[in-house]
Amino acid sequence: MLSQRALNITPSVTIGINSKVAKLREQNIEIINLSVGEPDFPTPEKAKLAAIEAIVHNKTxxxxxxxxxxxxxxxxxxxxxxxxxxxxxxxxxxxxxxxxxxxxxxxxxxxxxxxxxxxxxxxxxxxxxxxxxxxxxxxxxxxxxxxxxxxxxxxxxxxxxxxxxxxxxxxxxxxxxxxxxxxxxxxxxxxxxxxxxxxxxxxxxxxxxxxxxxxxxxxxxxxxxxxxxxxxxxxxxxxxxxxxxxxxxxxxxxxxxxxxxxxxxxxxxxxxxxxxxxxxxxCESDMDNMVEVFKQRRDLAASLFDKISEISYVYPQGAFYIYADISSLRDKLPHNESLSMAFCESLLEKERVAVVPGIAFGTDDFIRMCYACSNEEITEGINRIGNFIKSL
Ligand SMILES: Cc1ncc(COP(=O)(O)O)c(C=O)c1O
Incomplete structure (x- = not known):
């Protein structure tokens, strides 16, 4: 019934994780979601007003x-x-x-x-x-x-x-x-x-x-x-x-x-x-302000990861992700095919923190964490990752 083209496509792992997070949240389970690649800021005011004006003036x-x-x-x-x-x-x-x-x-x-x-x-x-x-x-x-x-x-x-x-x-x-x-x-x-x-x-x-x-x-x-x-x-x-x-x-x-x-x-x-x-x-200044906040968050996230000796990471110069190497946990974490998947599933289950398994990006020894969220979420999320690793 389905085309070969449709059958060949692998569903997005990131979207899959988000639906897992959504399901847990529906059960009133509090999750720190460090998986989505999306800024947490609202759209700048002037951009929103321009859209409203377009509707009002029938630019539709x-x-x-x-x-x-x-x-x-x-x-x-x-x-x-x-x-x-x-x-x-x-x-x-x-x-x-x-x-x-x-x-x-x-x-x-x-x-x-x-x-x-x-x-x-x-x-x-x-x-x-x-x-x-x-x-x-x-x-x-x-x-x-x-x-x-x-x-x-x-x-x-x-x-x-x-x-x-x-x-x-x-x-x-x-x-x-x-x-x-x-x-x-x-x-x-x-x-x-x-x-x-x-x-x-x-x-x-x-x-x-x-x-x-x-x-x-x-x-x-x-x-x-x-x-x-x-x-x-x-x-x-x-x-x-x-x-x-x-x-x-x-x-x-x-x-x-x-x-x-x-x-x-x-x-x-x-x-x-x-x-x-x-x-x-x-909205140039709104965008510049967001980047300044992302930079502070990058510094915070990197300083917290520096305290977890079991993992190293690629130092991020841009975007809003940290790509962390979990290969040293290979013998500590039971897994069948994918180390990063086992890490992410177990982290979500035990510490209620969502990150993306590196296998989704082609490197199974890594996890990706997004820091486009509050300082509290970054701090709590990375502390829980540290606790999870200690518990292995
Ligand atoms: C590298 C890269 N390119 C493109 C996109 C897609 O952006 P858009 O939401 O504008 O389609 C993303 C979104 O995550 C991305 O990370």
Whole structure:
């Protein structure tokens, strides 16, 4: 009854954990949920008001498939000012969240059987989206000592005549690592030489605690031509539910994305797009304040993890995750197939703390904790993780 495509897809582990948490909460069991990758701030006031105004003024009809003119122009300005890369508005396509932008982009460039390089650990949806569009995910492992950032020598081992795209999540979900300009230049020059398209997922770009951030497309004209930049409003403007993301790409790819999106969804909700426009135009200080709070939380979470000698972690320079190595617990924790799954299930059962098993990101020796929550939840959650480990 079901298509092979549907049967091939692995359900999202993160969504699975959330439903477990929801069920426990329904039974009035108090849970500290450090699993969801979502800012806990409300959407900035001016963005909300812009959406209300759009409704009141009947800005609720079909509009351009590629997105509202005003929003695309603002995105062009943002990319020029903040990311040092010049696009024209016809190279921007606004979509229903970054997830949708990634799907559009892959649909536009992948033929059935072509390969997409995905560095490990990866964001959970990359391999499944590649499979959905008929591509083949090819995993590239990298060194933990290099915060799992891939290098040309890692990539070279996995290249074939079917390699078409590489996906780079920068800052990374799940590690929070950020590539330097030099590291990116080496990868990008290699991709240009091999004619590999770079899908640069920069959705966490603003949540960057170390200062300078290099957008891949800004490296050179050729880099820009070979790159499809993914960005959006979910993380930077705390607008997860509004579903607004975008691609910036060559005009030819943008045109293909517009055709695809036109048949699939037309365009994202105009109301949400007006809110996103206001977020870009009027809410810069709200976004900066959120990043400052995330940085304090990163420092708090890292200092608490430092006290748990059994685990080490990739020091996060951006995003809002800590990716912690639990391999030293391998002999202490009974498990069949997956150590990280056993860890997370047992932690939830015994200490009522939800985190995501690393197996969902392709590395079973790790767990991912999200610190986009209150200082109290971070402190209590990590203390309980420490207690759990001591009890093993
Ligand atoms: C790396 C990465 N890319 C894309 C997305 C999707 O963002 P959106 O909610 O805008 O679809 C996420 C969300 O978790 C993410 O972590």
């Amino acid at each position: 009809r079909y509009d351009m498939v590629s997105g509202l003119k005003q929003l695309k122009n603002s995105i062009v300005e943002k990319l020029e000012k903040e990311n040092k890369v010049s696009y024209t508005s016809d190279q921007i396509v606004v979509s229903s969240g970054a997830k949708h932008a990634i799907t559009n982009a892959l649909m536009a460039v992948i033929n059935p059987g072509e390969e997409v390089l995905i560095p490990i650990p990866y964001w959970v949806s990359y391999p499944e989206t590649v499979k959905l569009v008929g591509g083949i995910p090819v995993f590239v492992d990298a060194d933990k000592s290099n915060s799992f950032k891939v290098t040309v020598s890692d990539i070279e081992k996995h290249i074939s005549d079917k390699t078409r795209v590489i996906i780079i999540s920068n800052p990374s979900n799940p590690t929070g690592a950020i590539y330097s300009k030099k590291e990116l230049e080496e990868i990008v020059n290699y991709c240009i030489e091999k004619n590999i398209i770079i899908l640069a997922d920069e959705i966490y770009e603003k949540i960057n605690y170390e200062g300078e951030f290099t957008s891949i497309a800004s490296l050179s004209d050729k880099a820009k031509e070979m790159t499809i930049t993914i960005n959006g409003f979910s993380k930077s403007a705390s607008m997860t539910g509004w579903r607004v993301g975008y691609t910036a790409s060559s005009s030819a790819i943008a045109k293909a994305i517009i055709s695809i999106q036109g048949h699939l969804v037309s365009h994202p909700s105009t109301i949400s797009q007006w809110a996103a426009f206001a977020a870009l135009d009027k």
